Amino acid sequence: MRSLTQPVTTRRTAVAVAWLVHLYTALGVVLAALVVMAAWDGAQVRALWLGLAALVIDGTDGTLARAVGVKTHVPWFDGAMLDNIVDYLTYAFAPMLLLWGGGYLGRGFWATVLTVVPLMASAYQFCRVDAKTDDHFFLGFPSYWNVVAFYVIVLDLPRAATAVLLLACAVLVFVPVKYLYPSRTEAFRTPTVLLTAVWMLSYAVLLLQMPSPSALWVTISLAYVVYYVATSVLLTVRAQHVAR
Numbered sequence: 001m002r003s004l005t006q007p008v009t010t011r012r013t014a015v016a017v018a019w020l021v022h023l024y025t026a027l028g029v030v031l032a033a034l035v036v037m038a039a040w041d042g043a044q045v046r047a048l049w050l051g052l053a054a055l056v057i058d059g060t061d062g063t064l065a066r067a068v069g070v071k072t073h074v075p076w077f078d079g080a081m082l083d084n085i086v087d088y089l090t091y092a093f094a095p096m097l098l099l100w101g102g103g104y105l106g107r108g109f110w111a112t113v114l115t116v117v118p119l120m121a122s123a124y125q126f127c128r129v130d131a132k133t134d135d136h137f138f139l140g141f142p143s144y145w146n147v148v149a150f151y152v153i154v155l156d157l158p159r160a161a162t163a164v165l166l167l168a169c170a171v172l173v174f175v176p177v178k179y180l181y182p183s184r185t186e187a188f189r190t191p192t193v194l195l196t197a198v199w200m201l202s203y204a205v206l207l208l209q210m211p212s213p214s215a216l217w218v219t220i221s222l223a224y225v226v227y228y229v230a231t232s233v234l235l236t237v238r239a240q241h242v243a244r
Contacts, residue, residue, distance in 0.1 A: 028086035035094040095149035136184035141172035199224035
């Protein structure tokens, strides 16, 4: 009897684990809602902590999904679609409302424009079938509006600088630079994963130091951004050169 029931039990367990991974991904929707609520309350630092939690989930759920074979055990449920919904909410929608609600974009018509332009650019990008390339890069600025919001708030950037930064990143959505996918890009994978972990640590440290973050940790944090952008551009140029 055991030999007959064991495979059924094993399959049921595998399906249950797959659903738990999907639930783990879906927690990002909850976090996005909590970020918006924190923005409504004027609690920007709390919102950024919630954003960090969303980053941790997004950085680990794909690995978990592949490890347990969610596509095999729940083939009729589109985990990639769920991931895109969560990412749009946590990486674009909630962060832009955080900036708008906190007054970092000013007031009135111009603030509305600065909120809407990144959201529209990201809506376009999330609908591109090649937004994530076959060799595991992001094509165009990967809608890291949560990271932009983090620096705007932590560094207390002037409104003019914030406007330039937002509009520049919105334009970069349409520029075909291949940006590192930290958990999947093969090139420089080990240093990228390690440096990403250091960056996330710096994120937490800077929030703990608010409202007076130290220059040292700001430098460490921004150094990763320089590495990320420079490596992405280098690999893009190298790929174009090989293609020629």
